[in-house]
Every structure is written in structure tokens, then in C-alpha cells.
Amino acid sequence: MRLQLPAGVFRAYLFDCDGTIADSMPLHYVAWKKSLAEWNCEFAEELFYAWGGRPVSEIIASLNEQHGLAMPVEAVAKRKESLYYEQLPQLKAVPEVVEHIDAQHGRIPLAVVSGSRRNSVVGSLTTLKLLDKFETLVCAEDYTNGKPAPDGFLLAAERLGIAPEDCLVFEDTDMGIEAASAAGMASVRVPQPWERN
Secondary structure, eight states: OOOOOOSSOOSEEEEOSBTTTBOOHHHHHHHHHHHHHTTTOOOOHHHHHHTTTSOHHHHHHHHHHHHTOOOOHHHHHHHHHHHHHHTGGGOOBOHHHHHHHHHHBTTBOEEEEOSSOHHHHHHHHHHTTOGGGOSEEEOGGGOSSOTTSSHHHHHHHHHHTOOGGGEEEEESSHHHHHHHHHTTOEEEEOOOHHHHO
16 A cells, blocks of 8 residues: 655655554554553543544543543553553554655655654654654644644644645544644545554
């Protein structure tokens, strides 16, 4: 399977990390299930993928609301991240996306825009030996409004010194695609794991 890029000349590529560069969504889901089970909290797989791109703390707060729970957001977030790190040795990249990173690295600036925290993104990219390919990483700590708001993508364009309309976004979630459109950027949808088989 090859990714179909939109027509046009792009001066920068912006990539989501989880589910786009790193085939990490199944590993993140395992970490979520284990950490939430400690609080008897359900998190359906369908909902997990629908909420892809949302910051961890926002997901926990929403689950608290849905289930009438009072899980401590920071503590559960830390636990979830630590369970994800334990699985990092199993992490694989999405080859169709890495192909574009390799082809453009050194030719145009590349950035990562993620709803995950910096340590999670750095952990994933380091495991995949891709960290040095990116000029900048924009992570959950760097902006206030997560996807579908355009803030992360606009910040990445600003850091790279490239106009939003000259950026191409690679994303695996509807929320991410919405955020790219809101930023005035063209985008490519990366299929979910079950669509790539």
C-alpha cells in the first residue's frame, strides 16, 4: 500500500506520531486497558481510536465524567505512560510513512505534531531510530488546545518558518485531519492498522 499525496509543492512535512509514524496505537491501547483496569474503568477500543490525537489528561478527564469516576488524572497518566514504555521494544514504524520521511529528510524541514507528551514521543522516535530526522517536535506540553484545534500544526509551521499553506500533514485520525484543515494545510490520511493489512 502506498500513500496518495495531494498535488502541489510542499515546503515542509508535519507528521503526527502515534498511529502515523509509529504503529503504536495497539501498544497504547494495551497500556490504557491495564492502567484503567486498576480503577475498574472501561475504555472501548472503538472509542480509543475515535479519540486518537486527544491529550492523555483530557481522555482521563472525559472517562471520569462518562463513568462517574474520580481517577487522579496525573497519577493515571503517569501509570499509563510507564506501561507504554515497558512495551517500547515491540514498537514498529509504519513503513509507508517512513518512506516519505526518508525521501524528504535533508530536502525540506520535517516536524512532529503530537497529542502525546514529549517523553512519549521522544521514546517512540528513539526506539524507531528516527528522532534525528525532525527539526522540531510539538507535543502536548507545547500548546493549550489539542486536535481538532489547529494550534499544534500552526506552532510547528511557525517554528519551521514555513507558511501553513505550504505544509503537508500526515495524520491517522479524523481529529488530526480536521486540525490540519483548520490550520489551512493539506493532509494525507494514514490508514489505521486494520486497514493496512
